Amino acid sequence: MEVKVLGSGCANCRNTVALVESVAAERGVAIRLVKVEDMRDIAALGVMSTPGVVIDGRVVHAGGVPSRQKVLAWFGGPEG
């Protein structure tokens, strides 16, 4: 699956990238991680608060570092 992390490269964005990478590796899910840093591209995806996460073209998260549970749920983990 393709995971896009949207953000200008601030600390929260880097933390989000690291979290997504570690959870995907832990669950053994193969992902293609793309960092979207250009403001036009972020705006075109309709995200207003960064960091945002887009999986296979669908916005699944916006605003702040997502919780570990939330990321686990994206990669087929137990919810909650």
Add this chain to the structure above:
Amino acid sequence: MDAAIRHPRLFVPAAALAWLALYALLESASEALVAALPVDRASRLGSALQFFLYDAPKVLLLLTGVVFAMGIVNSYFTPERTRALLAGRSEGASNVLAACLGIVTPFCSCSAVPLFIGFVQAGVPLGVTFSFLIAAPMVNEVALALLLALFGWKVALLYLGLGLAVAVAAGWTIGRLGMERHLEDWVRDLPRASAGACPDGMTPADRVRAGLASVREIVGRVWPYVVAGIAVGAGIHGYAPEAFLAGVLGKDAWWSVPLAVVVGVPLYANAAGIIPVVEALLAKGAALGTVLAFMMSVIALSLPELVILRKVLKPRLIATFVAVVASGILLVGSVFNALL
């Protein structure tokens, strides 16, 4: 902990009680701590230590309380919901609404550009967008908590009111100037977006978790600045020459407010580090209007934020933004000094 959070009706009052008990114990605890140290309580060092040992935990405790409460309030507001509230309104009353929403909507300055674009795309007027963007960083929970801890609730309320006034007036002025053509071309050419917002489906327990998460994030990030700021403040209390500061920053010096704004605008510090220093300056005879103007210009206008906004605004609009906000702050500080 998580089991307790599942019952927010019990957890929140219990946490509030524990907080109050800690707060009530602070003064005697700091006295006892100093008494246990091999320092004379009446000496200069002794009183400075007592000041530090009382003030630092007090400020951190208040900060934790306010950030937790704000984290819960924030969970009711998302940028999407705020945008839906503001879209399609005309300027005027909606500048006031935008400034107020700027306080309660969670906002990180690194999101300023996508947020700006999102607002403009959904038809939020430019001046209203600016009222939001000015209020959001200026009136933040860290600044309010520190003002509350070090100056008392009257000054905190005053800062809140004046910050809102500057955001409303500056946004309204920018709207009147008709600067839409000074947005970067690609921003103007973006397709219009509808401003929908779906309900977030958060439970009360989720909101308590959001409050705790913002305590971890914000207090975890700013506490070293608070402690350093209070240490510097304690130094100023002890050693800065009073007559000199009162002469330069006192209310009888007409240049004090312009000087405070000129020095404050390029300075980039967070509220946490600057307010304890400001408190010490005030105690040494600087005028309150001057000190508030200094704080507002440090927090509301900063070089990194302008660099970020340059991506969507042409230089002329950036310059107008800085000039209008700085004039507003200047006016507030001068009027304040003249009236008090």
